[in-house]
Amino acid sequence: MSLLEVEHITQHFGGLCAVSDFSLRLEPGELVGLIGPNGAGKTTVFNIMTGVYRPTSGRIHLDGEDLVGLSPSAIHARGLARTFQNIRLFKKMTVLDNVRLARYARLGYNPLEALFHVGRFRAEELKILEHARSLLALFHLEDAAGERAENLPYGLQRKLEIIRALASQPRILLLDEPAAGMNPPEIEELMAFIQRIRKEFALTILLIEHQMRLVMGICDRLVVLDFGATIAEGLPHEIQKHPQVLQAYLGVEVGE
Amino acid sequence: MKMRWMIGVLLLAGFALSWAVPHFGWLDPYILLVLMYLGINIILTASLNLVNGYMGEFSVGHAGFMAVGAYVSSVLTVNLFPVTGAVFLFPVAVVGGGLAASLAGLLVSIPSFRTRGDYLAIVTLAFGMIVKSALENIESVGGPRGFMGMEQLTTLPWVYVWVVVTIWILRNLVFSKYGRGMAAIREDEVACDLCGVHTRRVKISAFVVSAFFAGVAGGLYAHVLQFINPRMFDILKSTEILIMVYLGGMASLGGSILGASIYTIAMELLREQGAWRMVLMPLLLILLMLFRPRGLFGLREFPWLVPLRDLVLLRPVKKQKEKTHVPAGS
Numbered sequence: 001m002s003l004l005e006v007e008h009i010t011q012h013f014g015g016l017c018a019v020s021d022f023s024l025r026l027e028p029g030e031l032v033g034l035i036g037p038n039g040a041g042k043t044t045v046f047n048i049m050t051g052v053y054r055p056t057s058g059r060i061h062l063d064g065e066d067l068v069g070l071s072p073s074a075i076h077a078r079g080l081a082r083t084f085q086n087i088r089l090f091k092k093m094t095v096l097d098n099v100r101l102a103r104y105a106r107l108g109y110n111p112l113e114a115l116f117h118v119g120r121f122r123a124e125e126l127k128i129l130e131h132a133r134s135l136l137a138l139f140h141l142e143d144a145a146g147e148r149a150e151n152l153p154y155g156l157q158r159k160l161e162i163i164r165a166l167a168s169q170p171r172i173l174l175l176d177e178p179a180a181g182m183n184p185p186e187i188e189e190l191m192a193f194i195q196r197i198r199k200e201f202a203l204t205i206l207l208i209e210h211q212m213r214l215v216m217g218i219c220d221r222l223v224v225l226d227f228g229a230t231i232a233e234g235l236p237h238e239i240q241k242h243p244q245v246l247q248a249y250l251g252v253e254v255g256e
Numbered sequence: 257m258k259m260r261w262m263i264g265v266l267l268l269a270g271f272a273l274s275w276a277v278p279h280f281g282w283l284d285p286y287i288l289l290v291l292m293y294l295g296i297n298i299i300l301t302a303s304l305n306l307v308n309g310y311m312g313e314f315s316v317g318h319a320g321f322m323a324v325g326a327y328v329s330s331v332l333t334v335n336l337f338p339v340t341g342a343v344f345l346f347p348v349a350v351v352g353g354g355l356a357a358s359l360a361g362l363l364v365s366i367p368s369f370r371t372r373g374d375y376l377a378i379v380t381l382a383f384g385m386i387v388k389s390a391l392e393n394i395e396s397v398g399g400p401r402g403f404m405g406m407e408q409l410t411t412l413p414w415v416y417v418w419v420v421v422t423i424w425i426l427r428n429l430v431f432s433k434y435g436r437g438m439a440a441i442r443e444d445e446v447a448c449d450l451c452g453v454h455t456r457r458v459k460i461s462a463f464v465v466s467a468f469f470a471g472v473a474g475g476l477y478a479h480v481l482q483f484i485n486p487r488m489f490d491i492l493k494s495t496e497i498l499i500m501v502y503l504g505g506m507a508s509l510g511g512s513i514l515g516a517s518i519y520t521i522a523m524e525l526l527r528e529q530g531a532w533r534m535v536l537m538p539l540l541l542i543l544l545m546l547f548r549p550r551g552l553f554g555l556r557e558f559p560w561l562v563p564l565r566d567l568v569l570l571r572p573v574k575k576q577k578e579k580t581h582v583p584a585g586s
Contacts, residue, residue, distance in 0.1 A: 050450055051450075052446065052450070071449070072446075072449040072450045073449050073450075073451075073452045073453060073454055073455070076450060076451065076452035077452055081451075082450060084447065088444050088446075088447040089443075089444075089447075090439065090440045090443035090444060090447070090448070091443055092439070092442075092443060092555060093436070093439050093440065093443060097436050097439070100433075100436060101433075101436045101437065101440050101448070101451055101453065102451045102452065103452075104433050104436070104437055104451065104452050104453045104454075105452040105453070105454070107433045109432075109433075111434060111461050114428060114429055114432035114433065114434055115425050115428055115429055115465070116425070116428060117428045117432075117563070121432070125432070125565060126565070129565060164451065168451070168452055
């Protein structure tokens with residue numbers, strides 16, 4: 001059985017059909033790319049998977065458990081973490097607090113223990129402090145731990161967002177255009193970074209990306225979306241020559 | 257920060273002083289009264305800062321919670337506890353007022369699940385009005401004429417103790433997962449939800465705790481003044497608390513202490529100006545917003561208010577300024 005099974009997802013916004021009959025399977029350890037022209041519905045698929053939207057119809061199974069109808073925080077607790085197309089860090093919070101926040105659900109103390117800093121509070125807080133710091137150290141960000149997230153340079157903000165997603169120890173990581181706004185050397189670095197976390201954290205990754213260099217370079221498999229529907233699926237080199245994909249990206253020749 | 261024990265010593269010394277000053281009559285009774293109002297204002301400001309500053313919501317009904325606490329604790333000391341025994345039962349009455357207010361906070365937080373910004377402001381505005389007109393129509397607590405008969409049970413040491421307790425508990429909450437959750441709700445609620453935070457539970461906690469201390473402040477206030485009426489807790493009172501919050505600074509307990517102190521003292525100094533002080537103070541606030549939009553101490557904190565655990569990581573920031581850059585490679 002696949003780790004994640006998305007089956008026949010359809011999403012209507014009023015009269016607009018943003019996603020129609022979309023299906024996807026993720027096998028454990030896979031790195032799959034979701035590509036398609038702007039407005040094809042890629043981010044909507046992410047929003048449905050993470051519980052921001054409830055699909056009009058369709059089912060999503062993670063390890064056999066249905067995710068449709070669960071709240072975003074409940075889905076996050078089941079091991080689905082994501083990043084955003086336009087970076088959505090908690091800007092005025094420190095780098096460390098951004099990482100610590102992602103472990104909110106794993107901190108085992110109640111409001112009363114928090115009010116008086118008693119009981120399990122100290123031990124639990126110490127544990128996540130260590131965890132967050134070691135995670136930051138792993139990516140050479142420990143010196144910036146006390147810095148506000150908004151003060152980091154752009155590339156590091158992207159990276160911090162991924163680290164924040166990793167902090168919750170997800171099984172599946174959804175990356176929404178991680179290379180947006182990066183230049184070729186930065187993209188090279190990001191590719192190495194993604195491959196590194198994939199291996200070290202035993203992740204299954206689904207990523208949305210426009211940078212073909214990245215998509216062709218690291219993805220095991222590609223899914224192409226246009227107008228909310230899957231138009232092609234296959235290995236990167238197959239997709240490159242797929243007639244419908246070329247049509248979606250380059251348009252149809254007049255008179256054809 | 258090996259000097260942490262100094263904080264305890266200073267707090268104890270402060271308590272001794274708060275007892276000695278009125279006991280030996282070192283200060284004018286008028287100044288003592290101002291000091292008590294100052295303490296009560298600190299409690300009000302710090303507790304509202306939890307919702308408006310840390311969580312970034314916009315609640316304008318804080319005086320409503322204060323009213324609930326004032327009336328409940330007054331009814332408790334006047335009608336329920338015999339007057340002679342009321343002295344040591346006073347903290348029970350104050351806590352009772354706080355609990356009643358936090359129950360009201362719970363009720364307000366329910367419609368606030370779905371609303372933010374302007375809408376929440378309207379919900380809390382309505383709450384303030386409901387409390388005021390409800391009290392005006394309850395004859396057993398005097399209706400619009402107000403309620404009296406309380407003894408002056410609030411003394412400077414009591415105010416001092418409650419200020420310390422309030423700041424300590426709010427600090428504990430702020431430096432916990434709930435406090436981080438509140439800040440994250442302020443920064444980006446959807447992203448916060450997607451990071452696994454139970455945003456609904458965090459909002460309830462914030463509202464309930466904030467309302468509790470507003471109720472405590474109300475109880476103390478009623479037992480300084482020995483007379484309360486519904487008009488004392490109208491929108492003007494809420495506005496006054498808002499001014500102190502924004503003056504001191506968003507998301508800062510130190511700021512709230514500063515803001516409440518500066519505002520209370522300034523209003524007393526300007527008392528001779530009569531009606532003009534209501535022009536001067538807002539004018540000062542407008543200037544502050546123009547030149548320091550986050551308030552005097554917004555988003556910053558005195559180191560002694562930060563738990564050691566969280567203080568350790570503030571250190572690298574200073575060091576980092578000297579360093580050239582953060583290594584970019586992974």
